[in-house]
Each structure stands twice: as structure tokens, then as C-alpha cells.
Amino acid sequence: MERSTVSRRDAILNVTAGLAGLVAGGASAARATAAEAATAPAHPPHSGPRRPSGRAVEPFSVRMPVPQVLRPQSVRGDTDFYLMTSRKARIEILPGTRTEMLTYAGMFPGPTFRVRAGRKAVVRHTNDLDMATSVHVHGGCTPASSDGFPTDTLESGSSRNYTYPNQQRAATLWYHDHAHHMEAEHVFRGLAGVYLIEDPDEAELRLPSGDHDVPIMLRDARFDEKARLVFEPHDFQNRTMILANGRPSPYFPVAARRYRLRFVNAANLRTFTLRLGRDTEVAQIASDGGLLRAPAAVRSWRMTPGERVEVVVDFGRFPVGSQVFLTDAEVGPVLRFDVTRASADTSRVPDRLSTIPALPAATGKRRIVLSFDRSSGRFLINGRQFDANRVDAQIKLGTTEVWTVTNDRSGFAVPHNFHAHLVQFRILDRNGRPPAAGEAGVKDTVAVAPGETVRLQATFGPHTGNYVYHCHMIDHSSTGMMAQMKIVA
16 A cells, blocks of 8 residues: 655645535535435436446445444453454455455454443554554543544554543444544545444433444545555545445345434545435434434435434335435435335334533633635644644633634635534534524534534533644645644643
């Protein structure tokens, strides 16, 4: 696997060209979201994703795998102990070929963690790659020493323990590499997996569970004619192959009953705007930080990189033998559900899902401006690039603040989003309007379109130390669109 080497001039050209595709793609997705007639075709064109060589990958010819659940090596008191090794592996992604990937435990995506809320997980990570890494649980309320600060790296050949208290709401999180300047390429090449925090109290809701609770990690990719991944920074327009749990345009057999589908957008830059079948209504039950107060009836759902959306789909409304397509507004069908059998179903979607505490009074305010300097090709937060030796915001432990995040379009209109480590936040408003039902819960990542302003409220704690906040279009953050906050007692 060759490492990417890009000159400063070429980087600026790549950024500008990539942004043109990204802006066009974002506009296309927005138009499709607004168009009521945009539905999944009953019989999508026989084309599917293509390699640069022009040879087609037969769509819906491979089954979507469900990533293996990682089991603890030992259990002591209130703590589960896990072992994880980062290493290269040759993985079948395109049918009949093998691609060298950077992996967790030799798997792509990495194995899924299913941990219990309030129960500590200690993961001993060993780095068998030939490059430094830094593991981050995205959405985790984690001590600074285990959060995966971009320059707090695990060197090649080393091991260390990462401790996750899991003292937070049950939610769909994910873990990925965060080594500064390399996170975009490392995640693109495979270092990502799902981290589920579960709460036994949820069993009373009778949501779909067991084999009917399915994580689906979506991302895009670019391959050459030898099935090798091709990474170039900001190369949005050429990453045209969509992978669901690591396979291109797969199918997935389901019974005619309800399923809980946990979607994770693990793409570097791509926003997915998804809908099922012919505009089928589904119940959105959760966002980044766990269950909503009540289910939201939606016909499409949008996810920028890093965001998660959980929906319950009742496949019982489709006759056995049906093929139901999950379609993205820009690229078309990305996954096919095959309704293969009848099934009893005692699950449900209750009218009330969870209690979300009232917002405390805020005692501080901050303004965050996301921008792109076209002349230098630099992505900036408040006019600055990331510096690990500079603290951009010092915040007293337990303080509640309102952050006003604006995407400055004066230099170049670029889509961004915003992700803060350590905390979950609430969206107060978007351009002065209340958040949509699907964004009204607990979040850690939020879309901020060009010219848009989003106000967020968060309480900072319970841990002290240094954490980052950044755009999670990670080609942007890896080139400096990141800042540092220090939580002090």
C-alpha cells in the first residue's frame, strides 16, 4: 500500500476541485430531499458502482455482512476487558478480489462493541501497523487520556489501555482513528467500527432486538483496476462506490417484521440522504446521542459524516418475495432488502421512547466560525488552523454554554459539519428556527450548510483535560479545521 504524497500546490488544486464536486453534490442532495417525487425505483438500472477501469460490479450480488461482535477477554466486577489489534489485512470488498486494508482485528468494518451503560470497558489496543494511530470513540463521554487526542498517538509496535466509563445514555456510537493529519486516510483505508452502548431498561420498550437490531455503516470509496483503494485528499467526486458494512451495493435478507436499523455515516466527505422503497414512511427513533423523546415519522433522513440515525422499518408491510431498495438521493440504490419469509413479531414502536432532561441555564457563550481560505487551500476555525500547543477555549468544569456555529461562505461556499468531543449537545435552533424532530434529541455532530448558523447548548464535563472540536468532514479536519478546548476544575 503506497502512502499519499501531495505537494502544497497540488493540495490546493485538489481541495478546490474536490470542493467543487462536494458543493455540487450537496446541492443535488438538497434538491432531491425537497422533491416529493424522488422515490426509489422498483427496478433500478442495471449499472451499479463502477471502478475507474469501467468494469461494473454487479449490484446486489453479495450479501451485506453484519460485523462480528467483540467479546470481552475477561470480566472483573463492573469492568469488561477487551483486546484489539490494529493491523493490515487483505479483505474481500469487490467480489473475487482482495484489497489491502488498515483494520481493527483484521476486519472491515472493525468488530462491533456492545457494551452496557454504566459498565466500564477497558480496551487494550496494540498497534501492529507501520504508522502511529489514535483511537477515538465518537460520541463517547471519555477521560482525556483515552479520548484519542490527535497528537496523543499509539506508536507502531506499542500497546496501551483505553478506558471507557460508558456513563451516558444508550446510543449508537462508533470508533475510528484520529491521528492528526492522517485520520482522513486511516479512516478511508478501514480504521472504523461501531460502538453500541445498550441499556437493559430499553427492553421494556420492546423495540426490535437480537438479529433484528442491525448496525449499517455506510461510506464511499474509490478503487483502481487492481482493486486497490485510491486515497487523494478531498477527492469527493471520484469516491463513487458506496459500501454498506464493507460491501458494494449488497442485498440483505429480512423477515416480514420490524427491524431496528442503526445507520452510521463513516464517509470522509459524503452526505447521505436516504429513503426506503417508494417513499415508505419509517419511524426514526434515535439520533447521535440515543433515543428521541418520541418516534418521528420520516420518509427520508439525512446524515453528514459522523452522524447516526436509527429507524425502525416494518418489512411486514411488504409481501414475501419483495425487494425493497434503500436509495441515496445522489447516487441511487445503495442496499436491497429481500423480504424472504413470514415471521411472528412481538416488537413495537411505543409513542414515548425516552425522557430528555430540560436544558439548564447557560452561563457562557461562544462563537465558532467555519471557513475556507481559497488562496491558501486552508480550512479554518475562527480564522486559525489547529495547533496542539494552543488552547482555543478554556471552560470551567460543569459550565453550560451556548455555542453559535456559523459556516462562513464569503470565501467559498463549502458544506461543513461540527463535532465536539467529550460532550453531547442539544440543537437550540438552525437559522433561528427550531430543529426538526429528528434533530431535537441529543447530538454530537450537526450539519452546518454554507451560510447557515446553528446554535448548540452543552454542559462540559464530567472529565477535565484537553479535547478537540472540529468539522467531521475529516478531509477538512485532517488539514487543520480543528480547535482545542481545555476543561478545568
